[in-house]
Amino acid sequence: MTDNSDAPPVVLLVEDDGLLLMEAADTLADAGFEVVEAAHADKALKVLENRDDVGVLMTDVDMPQGSMDGFALARLVARRWPTIPVLVVSGMGTPGPNDMPDGARFIPKPYEPMTLVRTLRAFARRAA
Numbered sequence: 001m002t003d004n005s006d007a008p009p010v011v012l013l014v015e016d017d018g019l020l021l022m023e024a025a026d027t028l029a030d031a032g033f034e035v036v037e038a039a040h041a042d043k044a045l046k047v048l049e050n051r052d053d054v055g056v057l058m059t060d061v062d063m064p065q066g067s068m069d070g071f072a073l074a075r076l077v078a079r080r081w082p083t084i085p086v087l088v089v090s091g092m093g094t095p096g097p098n099d100m101p102d103g104a105r106f107i108p109k110p111y112e113p114m115t116l117v118r119t120l121r122a123f124a125r126r127a128a
Contacts, residue, residue, distance in 0.1 A: 001071045009124035010034045010051075014044045014059040014073065020109075024058070024116065033124075038118040040066030041073040048077065054084055058116075061090035071099040078104065085123035089116075 011033045015021040019037075036054065040063045048054060050111035057062045057077050061070035068076070074086045078101030088100060091109035102107060105119060 002093045008032050008034045008118070009055040009127075010036060010053045011058055011120060012036050012038060012047055014038045014041060016040055016058070016060060016063045020060070027113045027116060032091065033077045033099055033120065033123075037055060039063075041070070042066040043070045044052075044073060045076070048081060048084075052079075055127050056085050056087065056120055058087045058089065058120065061088060061095075062092050071095065074099075074104055075101045078102070083127060085127050087119060088125065091100065121126070 011028055013021065013024055013035050015024060016039055021037055025037055028035045036047055038047055059073050059125060060071040063069055070088055074088050077084055077086055086101060086104040087096065087107065089107045089109055090102055092107065095106050107115060107119060
């Protein structure tokens with residue numbers, strides 16, 4: 001991750017539902033974040049391997065396309081990119097004891113847009 005505190009935080013947004021992806025991306029962009037979209041975990045990993053400016057990962061859990069769900073992606077990112085905070089969202093229930101990596105946060109869907117923005121701002125400050 002590059003160190004430019006004047007630049008908007010870059011959020012890698014991983015969501016397989018096109019409408020939810022668009023809504024979350026618009027909410028975050030309106031709040032001043034730079035948003036990079038990925039429709040599934042495999043695409044998100046390609047983004048992370050090719051960019052060094054991702055400041056926060058936000059991932060949905062249930063992603064039928066690709067090789068892993070959002071929990072597996074969160075754990076992998078926490079291991080490979082430990083400086084990137086992870087936010088997991090889902091409308092399918094709450095995480096079990098071993099689903100989330102240490103330090104990750106969970107927000108159930110549907111979420112209030114301002115809850116999402118506040119959480120990601122706090123993550124961006126923590127990562128800076």
